[in-house]
Amino acid sequence: MLIHTSYLDIKYREVNPKIWLIYSPLILFFFINFQRLNLFLFFYSYIISSILIFIFYYFSLLGGADLxxxxxxxxxxxxxxxxxxDSYFINSGMEPLIVIIYSLIPIVIVGLGNLLFNLHKTPKDLSLKTRTTLAFSGRQMTIKEFLNSKFVFPLTEIDQNGSRQVRLSFSIEEDDSEWRKRYEKLLKEGLVREDEKIWVAWGVPVIPFILLGYSLLIIFGFPSFI
Structure with missing residues (x-):
């Protein structure tokens, strides 16, 4: 399931809802393993991880497929x-929370590297908090590069009058092709230049990171002191 949906996420950035109907019978394994679980640990982990998932979804950090x-x-x-x-926790039902922790580690590492590389490039007239957030999740790209990109969303918004403002995130409902059409029109109207740099954010395929997190769990488990 993870390999299949990771491929779809990388290639299309979406997974057809019908795919989840195909894989939904896997839930039956919960009832097969029911007696092996510490129900308190499992439901604690499941509730906390579900809350985190819905928070990420609310702030457009996860898509419906990830959910x-x-x-x-x-x-x-x-x-x-x-x-x-092996440790007591992963054998007893803490898998939901541990997978999320492992999945977030590489995302955070990439973000921190991005922050160190980009912070000095952020506009100096912005607050430190805004500059830090922008450097963590975004990077600079020329208009020409943006028009030739895919699954990239502008954080530097330019309206029909040529006014520019910086946002810190984008909605998962946005269509990257529509943004490219808009900026191509601005280029033709002379409101932007091909070599002008704007801030953009990549539409990160989250499912491959979940696959990585789950793979780390089944290979290495959790620290033995836990």
């Missing part, structure tokens, strides 16, 4: 045995 995937995955793999590092 469905995590809900199915957390039930289907409530009981996990790792190859190298």
């Amino acid at each position: 469905f995937l995590l809900l199915i995955l957390n039930l289907a793999n409530a009981h996990v045995r790792s190859l190298l590092g």
Whole structure:
């Protein structure tokens, strides 16, 4: 399931809802493993991870596909045995929360690298908080590069009068092709130049990071002191 949907997420940035109907029977594994679980730990982990998922979804940090995937995955793999590092928690139902933690680690590492590389490039007239957020999630790109890109969304918004303002995020409902059409029109009207740099954010495919997090869990488990 994770490999299939990761491929779809990378290629299309969306997963057809019918795909989740195909994989939904995997939830039955929860009932198979029911007796092996510490129900308190499992429901604690499931509730906390679900709250985090919905918060990320509310702020457009996760798409609907990521939401469905995590809900199915957390039930289907409530009981996990790792190859190298079993611990009481992962055997007893803490898998939902641990997968999210492992999935976020590479995203945060990439973001911190982005921050160190881009902070000095951010507009000096912005507040430090705004500059930090912009540097963490965005990067600079020329108009020409943006018009030739895919799954990239402008954080530097330019209206029909040529006015510019910086935003810090984009909605998962946005269509990157519509943004390219808009900026191509601005280019033809002479309101922007091909070599002008704007801030953009990449529409990150989250499911591959979840696949990575789950792979780390089943290979390495969780630290032995836990």
